[in-house]
Every structure is written in C-alpha cells, then in structure tokens.
Amino acid sequence: MPQKFYSTKSPGQFVGLKEAVLRSLPADNGLYMPEHIEPLSADFWGNWKELSLSEIGFEVSKVIFRDSVPEEELEKIVHQSANFPAPLVTLKKQEHVLELFHGPTLAFKDFGARFMARLMGWLTREDEGLLTVLVATSGDTGGAVASAFHNVPGTRVIILYPKGKVSELQEKQLTTLGGNITSLEVDGTFDDCQRLVKSTFLQREMAEDLNLTSANSINISRLVPQSFYYFEAAKQLPDAVKPTFVIPSGNFGNLTAGLLAEKLGLEVERFVAATNRNDVVPAYLREGEYRPRSSVATISNAMDVGAPSNFARMENIFGNEWESMKARVAGFSYDDQSTRETIRRIKAETGYTLEPHGAIGWLAAEEWRKLKPEAQTVVLETAHPAKFLDVMEEELGKGAVAIPERLGCLADLEKVTIPMMPDVEVFAEWLRSIG
Numbered sequence: 001m002p003q004k005f006y007s008t009k010s011p012g013q014f015v016g017l018k019e020a021v022l023r024s025l026p027a028d029n030g031l032y033m034p035e036h037i038e039p040l041s042a043d044f045w046g047n048w049k050e051l052s053l054s055e056i057g058f059e060v061s062k063v064i065f066r067d068s069v070p071e072e073e074l075e076k077i078v079h080q081s082a083n084f085p086a087p088l089v090t091l092k093k094q095e096h097v098l099e100l101f102h103g104p105t106l107a108f109k110d111f112g113a114r115f116m117a118r119l120m121g122w123l124t125r126e127d128e129g130l131l132t133v134l135v136a137t138s139g140d141t142g143g144a145v146a147s148a149f150h151n152v153p154g155t156r157v158i159i160l161y162p163k164g165k166v167s168e169l170q171e172k173q174l175t176t177l178g179g180n181i182t183s184l185e186v187d188g189t190f191d192d193c194q195r196l197v198k199s200t201f202l203q204r205e206m207a208e209d210l211n212l213t214s215a216n217s218i219n220i221s222r223l224v225p226q227s228f229y230y231f232e233a234a235k236q237l238p239d240a241v242k243p244t245f246v247i248p249s250g251n252f253g254n255l256t257a258g259l260l261a262e263k264l265g266l267e268v269e270r271f272v273a274a275t276n277r278n279d280v281v282p283a284y285l286r287e288g289e290y291r292p293r294s295s296v297a298t299i300s301n302a303m304d305v306g307a308p309s310n311f312a313r314m315e316n317i318f319g320n321e322w323e324s325m326k327a328r329v330a331g332f333s334y335d336d337q338s339t340r341e342t343i344r345r346i347k348a349e350t351g352y353t354l355e356p357h358g359a360i361g362w363l364a365a366e367e368w369r370k371l372k373p374e375a376q377t378v379v380l381e382t383a384h385p386a387k388f389l390d391v392m393e394e395e396l397g398k399g400a401v402a403i404p405e406r407l408g409c410l411a412d413l414e415k416v417t418i419p420m421m422p423d424v425e426v427f428a429e430w431l432r433s434i435g
C-alpha cells in the first residue's frame, strides 16, 4: 500500500504523495503528515552504523514514501541529493557539532531542497505545462531552492525575500542565477513573504492555473531528507551514547525532522530548541500558551520567524499535548549580544568558528548541560560562517573566515531582482501578469 498523507487539521482525510508534495499546503491550511511512520526494521538496526548517509536516507525514504515511488527511482533521488557529507566534530568530550553546510549553497537546506527538486521532477515527468515553485525565504531557503531547481526542465522558481534583511552573499545566491529563477525583493519582513505565499495557495483557481507548488519547509518532501542526518550524527558517536540534539530553529522544520527520526526508531535523549529573540516556541514550552507574533530582526536572520510554520506538525506529533512536547523538547532563546560573545569565546576556547545560528545552539547546549551534566550534546551547525561574513568579521576580524569558492565567485555577479509590495493583491496581480 502506498503511503497516504493527512492534514494536521483533518486527520481522517488522505491524499497521495503527488498531491501532498505538489499542493504542499492542504486546503484547510493544515500541514501534511504521513499516515504511517513505522520504526526501521531489525535488519536496518543490525548494521546501520556501516551504512553511508545516502544509504541510510534510502532506508528512511522507503518507510516514509512506501510504494509511492519505485525503489530504483527513490534510490536515485536520494543518492543524487544527499551526496555531500555531514561530519560530526567533537570540540570537547561531550560537546559535538554536526556540520550541515557542505552542500552547494552552504546550508543544511541543501539536503531538503535537492531531494524535493528531484522528487518533484519525477512526480511531474509526464505532466504538461510549467511547474511554478513559490518560496518565501529569510535567507538560506531561497538559495538552496534556487540552486536545486536551476535548469530543471519543466520548472520555474519564484523567490520572495525581505528587503534589506538577508546578507549580501545570501542575496547574490537568490538573484544571480537567472534562467528559470526569478526573485522578488519584498518591502517587508519574512512573515510578509510567507503571508504572500500562503495567500496565493489559498486562491485555488490561481494556484491551479499557475500549477503552483511550494518549496518552503511546509513541504513534506523537504522535511523527510532532513531526518537523514540525525542518524548520520548518531552513527558517528561512540556506541551507547544517546545524543541530545540542539537545534537552532526558526520555522522548526529541522526540529520536526528530528522528531521524525525518533519515530523511525532513532534513540534520542532529548531535543533542545534554540532560538534568537523570536522565542515563540521556548515561551510555549515554558508557559503552555502558543502566541505567534511578528518577527524581529536579528543577526541570526534565518531564524527570524514569529509564527513558525512547522509548529502544527510538532503539536500533531505530540497529540496536541503541551506536557508531552515539554517532556521531549526543551527550549532556550538568546539575544544578539550573547550570540556575538559566544562566537568570540568559542573561537578563543576551542579554535572552532561558529556562525550566529550555531552560536545560539551552542549557548543552549551549555545551558542544557548545566541542568544535565551527563548529556552529550550535538549542536546542528546549520550554515557556513562565510554566509554571515559581516558579523563574523565584526567579531573575529577581517579575513577570519575563508570564503569557499562556490560562494566567493558570486560577489562580482550582478543582482537581478523585482521590487514587490507586501500586499496580497499586488502580488496576485503580478503573478497573473506572468501567466
């Protein structure tokens, strides 16, 4: 039986993989979840530590997408997307960092975006007309999605990003590819961008005319490949060590993927959500009340989210029970000043360069180990420091971060972008105009 997907708002109604992936957002404004998530087989656990990242990914994908994609296709999709390493670096005895930035755009989002692009390509292989991928980005998503879809036949990508709120090189990643990639510079916040995207999907007729799909982390096909590297991290720890994963979070896709990994049978001590001042989820964990609000700008801009889109999935996983979520997920938040201090301090103490998102994770890991001294913390380092060069040079000095070639070569390219008002009607009009 192929896997079926339900909306978090209507758990009794199901769609198939193609609809879940291409629609992205159910009509009731919930989020798709797979009906069955069974633990991986005894066979898998017999030798999982010998498997490569993409071999693990294939086993995970078979469970989640069961019978919806032929195995040999699925294997190809996984091998072509999870094709860069996720090394675990141990800085002190119990303090580990999982480097997720070795993909083409230097952020963990490459894992999800590359998988999604290939899966969408396969799902629409016989369809007529162009698939339009709509994506809102606070920085890294857009770059990863643009790179993943660039020159994929039958697709075009429209990226919305908040004006003045992404770094210069991030912006170059969004605005220099050309071809089937168009970027819109929205005069507003990330939440405005996300609102424009959501509103377009809710206008069913237009969504259908444009053959619209979303690449935000609301898309289930982006989430699943992000669970692969939780196994990869655990695999690199000494036997019998149960990791505490510390996850710098914005829309909480990464953390939700960790919860998926746990449902698939991975042993995890605890999840720790680390946020910047946009602390809606830590506040919920503390107080039991969920109060989304407007985001504020910080130096860890990929986490400037005031209404985390994956929160509905987290609630769903925990049966809408605050107590259950609180028992598995801890939450901490930090301001820019402590983020900056941490970048300097950890460089001095260990020689390791954390970028702002990872630094927030590090702070949460330290706080957690004060409560649980025996914890082995794995901080997900979600991006390469070179993506946040301004901050890094302010804290560590000019030239402190070497810029990888694939980023550096963008600096001289010219940005091509279209200005956009943060207005649903104006945006809809523009979409109609491009047809």
Ligand SMILES: *Cc1c(COP(=O)(O)O)cnc(C)c1O
Residues within 6 Å of the ligand: 107, 108, 109, 139, 140, 141, 217, 248, 249, 250, 251, 252, 253, 254, 255, 302, 303, 357, 382, 383
């Ligand atoms: C996207 C992103 C995050 C937040 O991830 P979510 O899955 O949205 O919680 C954290 N750090 C970096 C560098 C990112 O690009």
